[in-house]
Amino acid sequence: MKKRCSTCKQIKSTSEFFVNNNHRDGLCYYCKACKRKFLDNLPPWNKTYLSISNRCSFYGSTYYKKGIKNLITREELKSLWFRDKAYLMEKPSIDRIDSNKHYTLENCRYIEYAENIKLGGKVVRSPCGVDNGKDSERRRLYLQSPKYKARRAMERKQRLATMYY
Numbered sequence: 001m002k003k004r005c006s007t008c009k010q011i012k013s014t015s016e017f018f019v020n021n022n023h024r025d026g027l028c029y030y031c032k033a034c035k036r037k038f039l040d041n042l043p044p045w046n047k048t049y050l051s052i053s054n055r056c057s058f059y060g061s062t063y064y065k066k067g068i069k070n071l072i073t074r075e076e077l078k079s080l081w082f083r084d085k086a087y088l089m090e091k092p093s094i095d096r097i098d099s100n101k102h103y104t105l106e107n108c109r110y111i112e113y114a115e116n117i118k119l120g121g122k123v124v125r126s127p128c129g130v131d132n133g134k135d136s137e138r139r140r141l142y143l144q145s146p147k148y149k150a151r152r153a154m155e156r157k158q159r160l161a162t163m164y165y
C-alpha cells in the first residue's frame with residue numbers, strides 16, 4: 001500500500017508512516033522522515049509531552065490499561081526540565097516518582113534514562129516515544145482487527161442515538 005505525504009508530497013509505502021488512531025486510514029498525514037524532522041525542531045519538553053500523551057492514550061498500552069493519565073502540561077514539563085537540569089543529562093527521561101500515580105507536576109521528574117531503567121519502571125524505548133516500532137505494529141494490527149471495528153461501530157451507534165434527542 002502506498003500513501004502520499006502531506007508535507008513532502010512524496011508517495012511512499014505505508015510502512016513509512018507512523019500509526020495514528022484518529023485518522024481514517026490509521027496513519028499519520030505525513031511520513032516518518034517528515035515527522036522526525038518536525039520532532040527534531042520541537043523543544044525537548046514538548047517531545048516529552050507528546051510521548052506521555054501517546055503512552056496514555058494508546059488503547060492497548062499498559063498505561064491505558066492501568067488508567068494512568070496525562071495530567072501534566074507542557075509548561076510544567078518545561079519547569080521540570082530546568083529544575084532537574086535535564087539539559088545536562090546524557091539521555092533525559094521522564095520518571096513518575098510513584099509509578100501507580102498519574103503524570104502530574106508533583107509526581108514527575110527528569111532523570112537519566114539509565115537510572116530510569118534501573119528503577120525498573122516502564123520506560124519508553126525511544127527518546128521521543130513516537131518511533132516505538134513494536135507498539136506501532138501492535139496498534140496497526142489492532143486497528144485492523146474485528147474487535148476495533150466492532151468498537152467503532154458501537155461508538156457510531158451511540159453517537160447517532162444521542163444525536164436526535
Ligand SMILES: [Zn+2]
Nearest residue numbers: 005008031034
Ligand atoms: Zn514526508
